Amino acid sequence: MDLSAYTILVVEDHDFQRRMTLRLLKDLGAETLLEASNGREALQSLVDRGEPVDIILCDLDMPEMDGVEFISRVAEFRLAHAVAVVSAMEISILNTVETMAKAYGLQVLGAISKPLNLQDLTKCISSFQPKGSVRAASVAPSEFNVEDLKNGLVEREFIAFFQPKVSFATGEVLGVEALVRWFRPGHGVVSPLYFIHQMELEGLVTPLTEVLLTQTCGYLKAWARRGYELTASVNVSMLCLSDVSIADRLHDLVKDSDCEPKQIILEVTETEVMVDVAKVLNVLARLRLKGFGLSIDDFGTGYSSLQQLSNVPFTELKIDQSFVKDSPIQPRHRTIIEASLDLARKLKLKTVAEGVETRAEWDLLKSLGCLQAQGYFIARPMPGHQVLDWIQMWQAPEEA
């Protein structure tokens, strides 16, 4: 492949590695080479340049602006035709980033692990298609069918984002909830609200749970290696729990990922599809015996009822965000929250308030004795590789 016609930008904070990459590219015949030592600097030079470069080779773990943020800006402003990710991070993380970049409409040449060598670089660059158009990302979900969903599972387009759960009392980050996002190439990011129901109808929700649990265990291990022992909550549809083999499968999956069931909290979410309640109870009891935490999600709405609480060995109750919202000015919401917290205390369940958006909601829920908070006031759901950086920046609100 003749690289002399292309402009290639290398973004790498490590001087030696940047020089080495430039050398290898020259050996491959590249003539027009640009370089930057971080995302911010690279973005500035691309904006100044005024026309897109052909290829960007980008490290992920960089100071100032990390590679993921950089890639999303590049896509948003159409600053390149193609990107290749070069990083020392785990391959599963590289795959995630690759999927995201594709969803933003960028041509992705591949993810190369470090140390970079000529063979990998050649293979990656030679997949570049010069006429590749740069499409804009969009967030509006468009029509999709069961084949798109199945294909999305095969192509690893479903990505776990993580939203922190923190202690009201100490501000400490105790865990995260995994929330799926569909990075659909050419269509942008699709919210689970648009596809979970259809996945349930098509029998795809169990594979999805397994995908999310696998990604989650991967991150739990990576975080633990850096000294952060977190728990992670994974949403499990009631429908998924009516398959009697699921308890063993989830257990084996967690063990095979070198994690322990006690690190995982399964959040039972309701479904409109009819399920066999007896089977679900059997499965939940077995999951609890195997050590998983069990959380009743969206408590107070739909199926998340008192009856379930009396039958299932739950360990946690999540107060639905519809009650948290406006609770400081809505006496009825406050009353429901107080009753739910009272019930949870008597049943010895941990309590989590979801959808905490304001300081006033934080103060109220804290004063009522709720244990954990989750919501935009603390943090929005984020990609797994950002979690530890976020934890380091996080400061709980000062006492009122």
Ligand code: C2E
């Ligand atoms: P959920 O489990 O109750 O998750 C909480 C939802 O509230 C998430 O929406 C989260 O992004 C959003 N949220 C968090 N904090 C705030 C806040 O302060 N304000 C507001 N307005 N919203 C907030 P998301 O990610 O769109 O998920 C929606 C629902 O989709 C989830 O509700 C869950 O029932 C389902 N879901 C998500 N991921 C999965 C999954 O992997 N499997 C299954 N079966 N269901 C999932």
Ligand code: MG
């Ligand atoms: Mg949930």
Ligand code: MG
């Ligand atoms: Mg919820």
